[in-house]
Amino acid sequence: MKDERFFVYLQTKQKNMQTKLPELGSSIRCHWYDRLWASFIFFTRLPFWRLHEPPKESYESVVEFWPLTGWLTGGLMAITLWVGSMYLPYTIAVVLAIVVRLLVTGALHEDGLADFLDGFGGGGSDRERILTIMKDSHIGTYGVIGLIIYELLLAATLLSLPPSMAALSILAATPYARMVTAQLVMMMPYARREEEAKSKTVYRKMGWEAGFSLAFQGLVPMVAFLWYTRLSWEMVIFIPCVVMYFLYLLIWNKLRGYTGDCCGAVCLLVELATLLVICAQYIKR
Numbered sequence: 543m544k545d546e547r548f549f550v551y552l553q554t555k556q557k558n559m560q561t562k563l564p565e566l567g568s569s570i571r572c573h574w575y576d577r578l579w580a581s582f583i584f585f586t587r588l589p590f591w592r593l594h595e596p597p598k599e600s601y602e603s604v605v606e607f608w609p610l611t612g613w614l615t616g617g618l619m620a621i622t623l624w625v626g627s628m629y630l631p632y633t634i635a636v637v638l639a640i641v642v643r644l645l646v647t648g649a650l651h652e653d654g655l656a657d658f659l660d661g662f663g664g665g666g667s668d669r670e671r672i673l674t675i676m677k678d679s680h681i682g683t684y685g686v687i688g689l690i691i692y693e694l695l696l697a698a699t700l701l702s703l704p705p706s707m708a709a710l711s712i713l714a715a716t717p718y719a720r721m722v723t724a725q726l727v728m729m730m731p732y733a734r735r736e737e738e739a740k741s742k743t744v745y746r747k748m749g750w751e752a753g754f755s756l757a758f759q760g761l762v763p764m765v766a767f768l769w770y771t772r773l774s775w776e777m778v779i780f781i782p783c784v785v786m787y788f789l790y791l792l793i794w795n796k797l798r799g800y801t802g803d804c805c806g807a808v809c810l811l812v813e814l815a816t817l818l819v820i821c822a823q824y825i826k827r
Contacts, residue, residue: 578610581608585615588646602744603748607755608721608756609756611720614646616712616716619642620709620710622639623639626638654803654809658806660685663684664682665796667796672797673797699814702821703824714768715816721756721757721760723805727747728748729794732800733804734799764778771824773824777823778819781819782812789812
């Protein structure tokens with residue numbers, strides 16, 4: 543599962559730290575850069591942990607810097623698409639861009655989408671059954687079909703745009719979708735008990751400072767994109783929020799709370815909605 547790939551490492555490091563530095567005890571405190579660094583470690587597979595190992599408590603606030611990690615993952619995807627289109631057929635460049643994102647993120651959100659579809663598709667109205675299916679490491683029919691449809695829609699949307707426009711759209715949509723999805727943490731409690739969480743960590747609620755920072759991270763690329771492209775900002779901003787809200791209602795009615803899988807699934811679906819709106823606006827122009 544997506545959290546297991548990281549937290550095996552994290553728990554090992556924490557045990558080593560406690561063994562080597564027992565005298566520190568509870569005096570270890572998180573600094574702002576610990577939370578930032580934890581976000582890049584959690585949301586990517588790049589070896590940031592080799593440079594700095596933040597304390598475990600830092601991972602409770604990784605969502606606060608989620609859009610900023612989207613600057614990195616979206617940037618690498620956009621560069622791959624744009625540069626690749628100069629030397630390769632555009633279709634291959636789009637496929638390579640998607641592959642790069644999967645490698646950089648470790649298919650973190652795609653795993654969440656698959657678990658989300660399996661759980662909500664196969665769990666019916668039984669809350670506990672949905673949570674059990676979502677925690678299962680095996681992928682089911684709903685997850686497989688859903689991922690195929692999602693990736694096909696993503697590729698088709700990008701192929702419908704010129705390379706430069708597709709790259710810019712990725713740069714704007716990736717942080718924006720993460721900013722919008724992060725609101726789930728504020729709108730709902732965690733669906734499981736903390737000790738039942740895959741990561742053994744529950745995201746903390748955000749204060750106004752963290753909320754302002756989150757908005758800055760998500761809106762700056764989108765505002766710059768809308769200013770440069772002159773697309774209708776109302777639809778690009780509003781429709782993804784509507785998608786998020788309806789997904790929130792679905793999750794709330796079924797689970798009365800969110801999980802990491804729900805966040806990953808909503809992130810991808812909101813991002814796809816953003817790209818689809820951009821594509822429709824561009825074609826109509």
